[in-house]
Structure formats: structure tokens, C-alpha cells
Amino acid sequence: MAEFDVVIEHVYKTFPGDTRAVIDFNAEIEHGEFVSMLGPSGCGKTTLLRMIGGLEEVSAGHIYISGQDVTDLPPSHRDTSMMFQSFALFPHRTVFQNVEFSLKMRGLEKNLRARRVWDMLDTVGMDQLSDRRPSDLSGGQQQRVALARALISEPTVLLLDEPLGSLDYNLRQTMMVELKKIQQETGITFIMVTHSQQEAMSMADKVIVMSDAMVQQIGTSRDIHENPRNQFVADFIGNNNMFKGVIRSRSGSMVFVEAGEQLYYIRVPEHIRQVSIGQEAHFSVRADLMNTGDNPEMANKVEGTYVATEFLGTLETDVFELDPGHFVHVEQHRHLSDSTYRVGEREILCFAADSGMLLEKNQRPEDLAD
Ligand SMILES: Nc1ncnc2c1ncn2[C@@H]1O[C@H](COP(=O)(O)OP(=O)(O)OP(=O)(O)O)[C@@H](O)[C@H]1O
Ligand SMILES: [Mg+2]
The missing domain is CATH 3.40.50.300 (P-loop containing nucleotide triphosphate hydrolases)
Structure with missing residues (x-):
């Protein structure tokens, strides 16, 4: 010691x-x-x-x-x-x-x-x-x-x-x-x-x-x-987008998570040992790993409605609504000459399977082992 x-x-x-x-x-x-x-x-x-x-x-x-x-x-x-x-x-x-x-x-x-x-x-x-x-x-x-x-x-x-x-x-x-x-x-x-x-x-x-x-x-x-481990950490630390769904299948270190009409392909981090089919799942995707536009190299695609842009110095974050009340932030390095969105415009958002981070449940006193 x-x-x-x-x-x-x-x-x-x-x-x-x-x-x-x-x-x-x-x-x-x-x-x-x-x-x-x-x-x-x-x-x-x-x-x-x-x-x-x-x-x-x-x-x-x-x-x-x-x-x-x-x-x-x-x-x-x-x-x-x-x-x-x-x-x-x-x-x-x-x-x-x-x-x-x-x-x-x-x-x-x-x-x-x-x-x-x-x-x-x-x-x-x-x-x-x-x-x-x-x-x-x-x-x-x-x-x-x-x-x-x-x-x-x-x-x-x-x-x-x-x-x-x-x-x-x-x-x-x-x-x-x-x-x-x-x-x-x-x-x-x-x-x-x-x-x-x-x-x-x-x-x-x-x-x-x-x-x-x-x-x-x-x-x-x-x-x-x-590598935020659980929902609390992902939510509390900076710019993570939170997703919720149900695990439909697993293949090796990857899982399919169903959320409404959407099916996401997500990585299971090494520290999560047990994943059961049918279990509720939460995952996060960092705003800097979210992309706009249809990119064929990205495993996950979802449509959203443009809501607003937040400014922080040279960095801009576009906000899209996927479902009512579910907002997703996308960091953009935008030049003055680049075009911007109109409110209400639909856009495809995509992210790589590796960018999705499956999360554990938060630590709670009732789950402590005796
Ligand atoms: N002397 C005390 N008697 C009874 N309860 C206390 C006492 N001191 C702290 N608590 C309670 O313990 C909990 C933790 O308090 P603590 O001051 O450690 O929080 P904190 O994380 O430092 O919060 P903050 O960021 O607001 O300073 C709170 O619910 C607080 O009300
Ligand atoms: Mg204190």
C-alpha cells in the first residue's frame, strides 16, 4: 500500500x-x-x-x-x-x-x-x-x-x-x-x-x-x-447524445439496438460482460462523432429535424430532433461560406458502429453486493 x-x-x-x-x-x-x-x-x-x-x-x-x-x-x-x-x-x-x-x-x-x-x-x-x-x-x-x-x-x-x-x-x-x-x-x-x-x-x-x-x-x-461507463457519466460529461432502445441481437462485440423504427449497430465495450437479448439498453454517441449527410461508410443512419445551432467560439453545434423531445447534437466545423439549415429542414444523421457506446446502469446503493 x-x-x-x-x-x-x-x-x-x-x-x-x-x-x-x-x-x-x-x-x-x-x-x-x-x-x-x-x-x-x-x-x-x-x-x-x-x-x-x-x-x-x-x-x-x-x-x-x-x-x-x-x-x-x-x-x-x-x-x-x-x-x-x-x-x-x-x-x-x-x-x-x-x-x-x-x-x-x-x-x-x-x-x-x-x-x-x-x-x-x-x-x-x-x-x-x-x-x-x-x-x-x-x-x-x-x-x-x-x-x-x-x-x-x-x-x-x-x-x-x-x-x-x-x-x-x-x-x-x-x-x-x-x-x-x-x-x-x-x-x-x-x-x-x-x-x-x-x-x-x-x-x-x-x-x-x-x-x-x-x-x-x-x-x-x-x-x-x-469511454463513459454508465448513463450518469455519459450525460454529465460534456457533449454526449443519449439513445435508448432494446437489444435485439448480439454478434461478438456488436449488438443491434432497436429504438422505435430504428435499428442501431453498436459496439459493446470490454467491461460489459453480460448483454441479454430483450434487455433495455442505453448508449451514447459523442457530438463530435455524429455526422450530417448520407455517408455510406457509417453503419448507423437516422433522420432528424433541424431545430437550432449553438455557438461556442469557432465550433458550432447543430441540434436536430429525432423523436419528440429527443434532441441530438452534431458538432460542425463550419466555414463562413458553408450553408446552414432552415428550421424544420430534414437531414440524415449518421455515425459509425464504433462511435456508439453501450452504457451500464448507474451505480446505486441497492445494487451493492453484500
Ligand atoms: N453535517 C451534516 N448533517 C447532516 N447532513 C449533512 C451534513 N453535511 C452534509 N450533509 C448532507 O450530506 C449530503 C452530501 O453533502 P456534501 O456537502 O458532501 O455535498 P457536495 O457534493 O459537497 O455538494 P455541493 O456541491 O453542493 O457542495 C447532502 O445531502 C447534505 O445535505
Ligand atoms: Mg461541497
Whole structure:
């Protein structure tokens, strides 16, 4: 177990009143990894982070840090540091004093303290503003001070709860890059909670997707983007088109899925072992793998009615309605001179068999093995 910084083993948290905030959480986090915990509001992210830091008791299960079982240890005996969303800086102390605080508490000698603080202020780019008080800093600057304060004790693991949540869009983009850079420079393991899939996917080496108190998938950003395992993950992560039908036949790693009058030819990913004929099936197709026009090389074709185009920079997404209420997004790299659709126009949409991703059912507590 020593090669992992953090091991979370069958961890549960039930609050009084029977709120099950975390159910059978398992994860292994390597030294120096940047991990994001991603999920909708209330799914248990903060609770899990607080349990790792020792601020919340574990109802069942074990947490190991650097190979040591810390499940019953207080926060001060764990090699973790936590950065809260509200920053919680001391308002009457300067930037320097805020960062220095924990070293002073530990009784470190003055010159040594000063050296460490200046180093850290330099790392986060705040050495020029060391005499300011928090109220005289911008949100982004306060965020850097909070980060410096959390890092100064050189924890094995830094726990960050929505660290960029209160920043506006532009600042968030800048701080995302900075945070990643600081993480790489310090080599400290970061576990960051967020409900922004863009933040999670762009910064993390490993993404843990949660919903309903349970882990839905753990993987690299690419993994989760290209191989979502279940309906929740496919739906929550970016631009996936969702389809539903019934499995009519299977041949090797392919299945036919019937949806209304349509028959789709879809790949069964390796991790799905059992597929039964007649079973309800869900699959997803990424918007960037959907095409318009009749392409004879694509196994799947379906007609849709053009509804609208969404713009995001240079990328356009055309939206078609297949059946009432079932919309499909098609990413287009369109030039100014290219033609566009009229609302109500019919178009053939197609995608390759390999682009369809058969999905498992979501993780639910009632399906847990005893
Ligand atoms: N001290 C508590 N007592 C009772 N229930 C709690 C307590 N803390 C959290 N909960 C409940 O546990 C569940 C998970 O809460 P948690 O704060 O971990 O969610 P979250 O994923 O961090 O959500 P958000 O994105 O909104 O911050 C919620 O249903 C919440 O109401
Ligand atoms: Mg939270």
C-alpha cells in the first residue's frame, strides 16, 4: 500500500437522520497525482474531502495516508492540509503573516520561517504584495494567499474544496493553469472538489465522478471523455447524445439496438460482460462523432429535424430532433461560406458502429453486493 499516498477503502458516511452522504467509496491515489472529484450538488464531495482531512468522522471503512491507517486520527495527526472555498484568511493580518501562521504555531525559528514564507510567496506570485491585508486584495490574489497558507506546512496531500468557485470566468481560467503549475512544481498530491466538468477534466490526472453518494467512474480525463461507463457519466460529461432502445441481437462485440423504427449497430465495450437479448439498453454517441449527410461508410443512419445551432467560439453545434423531445447534437466545423439549415429542414444523421457506446446502469446503493 505504500506506493499510494491515499487509499480509501469501503468508506461510508451516514449523518444523523439517516442521510447517506457517501456509500462504499473506494479509490487509490498515487503520490503527486492531481485528482478531481466531480459531481452534482449534494452528491457527497465535501463530506468525502472532510473525512480524508479528519474533519468528519467515518461511519465505516478505512482511510490510509502514506500507508498509515489514519481513520481514527485527528486532523493535526494527518499529513493533510485543507483549502476551503471561502479562503478563511485572517482579516487583520498581512499576506506574510497569514502564510507564516502555521509555522509560528509549530514553533519554527524566525529566520527559518521567513525564508520558507518568502519562498512560498514567490511560488504563488505574491511576494510583491506581502504587506497587504486580505481586504486590499482581489479575489484571485486572496486565492493565492489561501493556497500559500495551505501549502506552507508541506503536506503530503492538499485537499481543495471548490477552490476556484468564487472567481469570475477569466480569472478562473488563469488560476486553473497556475494551480496546475504549482501542483507540478511542489509535487504535492492534490485532491480537488469541483462541480465544473471543465475544471475537472482540464486539470486532473485522475477524475472521480460521483453522484448519489457513490462513485460512478474513476479514470483519466480522456478515459471518461471517450469511454463513459454508465448513463450518469455519459450525460454529465460534456457533449454526449443519449439513445435508448432494446437489444435485439448480439454478434461478438456488436449488438443491434432497436429504438422505435430504428435499428442501431453498436459496439459493446470490454467491461460489459453480460448483454441479454430483450434487455433495455442505453448508449451514447459523442457530438463530435455524429455526422450530417448520407455517408455510406457509417453503419448507423437516422433522420432528424433541424431545430437550432449553438455557438461556442469557432465550433458550432447543430441540434436536430429525432423523436419528440429527443434532441441530438452534431458538432460542425463550419466555414463562413458553408450553408446552414432552415428550421424544420430534414437531414440524415449518421455515425459509425464504433462511435456508439453501450452504457451500464448507474451505480446505486441497492445494487451493492453484500
Ligand atoms: N453535517 C451534516 N448533517 C447532516 N447532513 C449533512 C451534513 N453535511 C452534509 N450533509 C448532507 O450530506 C449530503 C452530501 O453533502 P456534501 O456537502 O458532501 O455535498 P457536495 O457534493 O459537497 O455538494 P455541493 O456541491 O453542493 O457542495 C447532502 O445531502 C447534505 O445535505
Ligand atoms: Mg461541497
